[in-house]
Amino acid sequence: MFEAKTINEFAGSDVAAGAPLFGVGSVAQPETGPLISLSHIHKVYRMGDVDIHALHGISLEIHRGEFVAIMGSSGSGKSTTMNIVGCLDKPTRGHYFLEDQDVSTLSKDELADIRNRKIGFVFQGFNLLSRTSALENVELPMLYLGVKTAERLRRAKEALELVGLGDRLDNMPNQLSGGQQQRVAIARALVNQPTIILADEPTGNLDSRTSVEVMDVFQYLNREHGITIALVTHEPDIAEYTKRVVVFKDGRIKRDQQVASPRSAREELDKLPPPGADAFDDEDEDE
Numbered sequence: 001m002f003e004a005k006t007i008n009e010f011a012g013s014d015v016a017a018g019a020p021l022f023g024v025g026s027v028a029q030p031e032t033g034p035l036i037s038l039s040h041i042h043k044v045y046r047m048g049d050v051d052i053h054a055l056h057g058i059s060l061e062i063h064r065g066e067f068v069a070i071m072g073s074s075g076s077g078k079s080t081t082m083n084i085v086g087c088l089d090k091p092t093r094g095h096y097f098l099e100d101q102d103v104s105t106l107s108k109d110e111l112a113d114i115r116n117r118k119i120g121f122v123f124q125g126f127n128l129l130s131r132t133s134a135l136e137n138v139e140l141p142m143l144y145l146g147v148k149t150a151e152r153l154r155r156a157k158e159a160l161e162l163v164g165l166g167d168r169l170d171n172m173p174n175q176l177s178g179g180q181q182q183r184v185a186i187a188r189a190l191v192n193q194p195t196i197i198l199a200d201e202p203t204g205n206l207d208s209r210t211s212v213e214v215m216d217v218f219q220y221l222n223r224e225h226g227i228t229i230a231l232v233t234h235e236p237d238i239a240e241y242t243k244r245v246v247v248f249k250d251g252r253i254k255r256d257q258q259v260a261s262p263r264s265a266r267e268e269l270d271k272l273p274p275p276g277a278d279a280f281d282d283e284d285e286d287e
């Protein structure tokens with residue numbers, strides 16, 4: 001019988017049309033090599049006549065299902081590393097294997113293509129389009145891959161439901177609290193079913209309760225859906241919600257340790273009093 005083409009064949013998206021974004025079974029992937037393998041990576045920025053040696057031979061592996069915090073003082077090389085892992089920049093020397101493909105030698109266009117398919121980004125400042133609804137913001141990465149309208153809509157809704165915003169599809173960013181905006185950004189990072197989510201200071205603009213709420217979303221996605229996450233943070237207590245902490249110093253990895261018993265954002269939220277009603281939060285109708 002003639003089989004309907006999946007969206008992969010039409011548009012190069014890695015998600016099959018109609019398939020749940022992160023359905024049962026997405027956790028139980030066969031164990032292969034590391035998703036991310038950085039091997040002796042150097043990065044030298046040239047500023048006029050001056051060379052800035054930002055990374056001095058970093059080697060780092062991240063496996064499927066990990067939840068890693070990247071820490072270290074300002075200027076230690078965290079963002080440089082994240083930019084390389086996210087295919088936004090290339091190492092000066094060394095090799096980067098993303099799911100066994102050596103991406104350190106690809107052209108800019110090839111890198112952009114890999115980035116659109118395989119990397120989900122979350123930023124400190126949310127980076128949502130302001131006059132655009134939550135749903136449309138989340139649809140955006142699929143537009144770049146040419147995913148068809150109905151499929152875009154279905155996946156965007158599913159991703160927003162996954163982060164607890166199924167009832168906010170039509171809200172504009174300025175009708176959402178900071179934590180809700182960051183959850184829209186997380187949904188946007190999820191929709192192309194990336195290999196890894198990279199978050200650079202995702203709680204940097206949020207108050208402490210909202211930060212725990214965002215960490216709860218990350219922990220849920222990692223625990224229930226096996227999503228691999230690497231997150232840069234300055235805050236040691238935020239790193240305690242992850243499963244592994246990698247500390248950078250002067251362009252080198254100074255420490256790399258599993259977190260013995262990660263904090264549970266869910267348990268901590270359950271113990272906190274409910275949040276005070278704010279102008280944009282009409283979820284607490286029973287107060």
Ligand code: ADP
Nearest residue numbers: 045047052054073074075076077078079080081
């Ligand atoms: P972190 O994110 O840990 O604060 P970065 O990776 O941004 O550190 O920076 C590492 C070093 O590289 C710093 O000395 C910084 O000044 C330098 N650097 C980062 N980006 C650039 C750039 N685009 N051009 C020149 N130097 C840079």
Ligand code: MG
Nearest residue numbers: 075078079080
């Ligand atoms: Mg930085």
